[in-house]
Amino acid sequence: MKSFINYSKDTDFPIENLPYGIFSTKDDPKHRIGVAIGDFVLDLSKISHLFNGPLLKDKQDAFKQSVLNSFMELNHEAWTEARKLLQHILSAKTNPADMEIENFIKEKALTKISECQMHLPARIGDxxxxxxxxxxxxxxxxxxxxxxxxxxxxxxxxxxxxxxxxxxxxxxxxxxxxxxxxxxxxxxxxxxxxxxxxxxxxxxxxxxxxxxxxxxxxxxxxxxxxxxxxxxxxxxxxxxxxxxxxxxxxxxxxxxxxxxxxxxxxxxxxxxxxxxxxxxxxxxxxxxxxxxxxxxxxxxxxxxxxxxxxxxxxxxxxxxxxxxxxxxxxxxxxxxxxxxxxxxxxxxxxxxxxxxxxxxxxxxxxxxxxxxxxxxxxxxxxxxxxxxxxxxxxxxxxxxxxxxxxxxxxxxxxxxxxxxxxxxxx
Structure with a gap:
């Protein structure tokens, strides 16, 4: 797959990976959910409105939390739906509607991993x-x-x-x-x-x-x-x-x-x-x-x-x-x-x-x-x-x-x- 975000072939985080984590920055100390791609973190709290598939359209608040537990509590079909949507919006495309989302992500929702403080990804009960x-x-x-x-x-x-x-x-x-x-x-x-x-x-x-x-x-x-x-x-x-x-x-x-x-x-x-x-x-x-x-x-x-x-x-x-x-x-x-x-x-x-x-x-x-x-x-x-x-x-x-x-x-x-x-x- 190809992404509009450039990264090297040996990156840990290509578009085929898209792992979930919790991060903060100096400018915004609030803990929030991110997805790693290349050298960047995509802030899911900024794009929660895009999770509009049948299993997630009523669960968008799960992407605005400070830990992943609410998202994890959903079923495995919902996790797959979220992954497919993320791969879609991060892939390289040319039509105007997709380009508008791409520009929004580039301007508002990406942070370099090197500028992020990482935290425990979930509230661990046991x-x-x-x-x-x-x-x-x-x-x-x-x-x-x-x-x-x-x-x-x-x-x-x-x-x-x-x-x-x-x-x-x-x-x-x-x-x-x-x-x-x-x-x-x-x-x-x-x-x-x-x-x-x-x-x-x-x-x-x-x-x-x-x-x-x-x-x-x-x-x-x-x-x-x-x-x-x-x-x-x-x-x-x-x-x-x-x-x-x-x-x-x-x-x-x-x-x-x-x-x-x-x-x-x-x-x-x-x-x-x-x-x-x-x-x-x-x-x-x-x-x-x-x-x-x-x-x-x-x-x-x-x-x-x-x-x-x-x-x-x-x-x-x-x-x-x-x-x-x-x-x-x-x-x-x-x-x-x-x-x-x-x-x-x-x-x-x-x-x-x-x-x-x-x-x-x-x-x-x-x-x-x-x-x-x-x-x-x-x-x-x-x-x-x-x-x-x-x-x-x-x-x-x-x-x-x-x-x-x-x-x-x-x-x-x-x-x-x-x-x-x-x-x-x-």
């Missing part, structure tokens, strides 16, 4: 994190349980997950403060309280739930799950491994996870990702009937982890996992399993995949894997030689990236970045 990558599960099992006991007995039968903390989900580029917490220096010594010394990252994808809320007690069948997925973002579930290790039993992650979870600001819609669907991973044993589906719902997203220390002039690429290759349980199965007990899911709820890792070190999605729990330091190139890391130090910065591509265009997720600040005084 956040759940899963553990869906077999490579990551195998690696963690080898590290902490031994190679003969890699996977927990339930892992191949259900998408394992835990409920996280929605209030500490933050948008990309928000600094992350190193947490204080209880840790145990050695098994025969009493615990201490202080800054985490094993601060880690987790490269993940996450879905935003959309659509009308299912009534409490009514599951969402796998055949309907795609209608409840609004789109995907990159996610970094920062993890304090030493705090997590001490608190983990018997109830699982708590303070080692709840101090910060970063997401990328742009939600990439399922409609934009459909050209990059690939066959589902073969599951053995076969999933239970409520988790089975014949339609492919696996997305070929290439991922990157980049690391930058204060001594480095530019970030260094550490790892390149792939969503379709390294997720055993897919996002459709995650959502269906979450609601299988009748749990009601609301628009704006967030669900992470868990760390996405392969079996090769070049495909690991966390530092605990890349450094093999601190036994294999990671050497990073600096202007003065090298900098070595096992876990994050203060001032370090992590950048996550993701994209799909074909011969014609690229669908990018932007960046999910964060910099580590020192722990607060005790």
């Amino acid at each position: 956040y759940t994190d899963f553990y869906c990558s077999r490579g990551h599960a195998n690696n963690m099992g080898k590290l902490f349980r031994g190679k003969d006991n890699e996977l927990p007995p339930n892992w191949l039968h259900l998408p394992v997950g835990y409920h996280g903390r929605a209030s500490s989900v933050i948008v990309s580029s928000t600094p992350v403060t190193r947490p204080n917490g209880q840790t145990q220096p050695a098994n025969d010594k009493p615990p201490i309280f202080g800054p985490s010394s094993k601060l880690d990252i987790e490269l993940e994808m996450a879905l935003f739930v959309g659509g009308p809320e299912n009534p409490l007690g009514k599951p969402i069948p796998i055949s309907e799950a795609h209608k409840r997925i609004f789109g995907l973002v990159l996610m970094n579930d920062w993890s304090a491994r030493d705090i997590q290790k001490w608190e983990y039993f018997p109830l699982g992650p708590f303070l080692g996870k709840s101090f910060g979870t970063s997401i990328s600001p742009w939600i990439i819609t399922i409609d934009a990702l459909r050209p990059f669907i690939v066959p589902n991973v073969v599951q053995d044993p076969e999933a239970m009937p409520y988790l089975r589906h014949a339609d492919a719902f696996n997305f070929n997203v290439d991922l990157e982890i980049l690391y930058k220390t204060p001594k480095m002039e530019k970030p260094e690429l550490l790892s390149t996992p792939n969503m379709s290759k390294h997720l055993y349980w897919n996002i459709k199965q995650m959502l269906t399993h979450h609601a299988s007990n009748g749990c009601n899911l609301r628009a704006g709820d967030l669900m992470g995949t868990g760390t996405i890792s392969g079996n090769d070190p070049k495909e690991f999605g966390s530092l605990v894997e890349l450094s093999w729990n601190g036994t294999r330091p990671i050497d990073l190139k600096t202007k003065d030689g090298a900098d070595s890391r096992c876990f994050l130090q203060d001032g370090d910065e992590i950048i996550l990236r993701g994209h799909c591509h074909n011969e014609e265009y690229r669908i990018g997720f932007g960046e999910c970045a964060g910099k580590i600040l020192p722990a607060p005084p005790q």
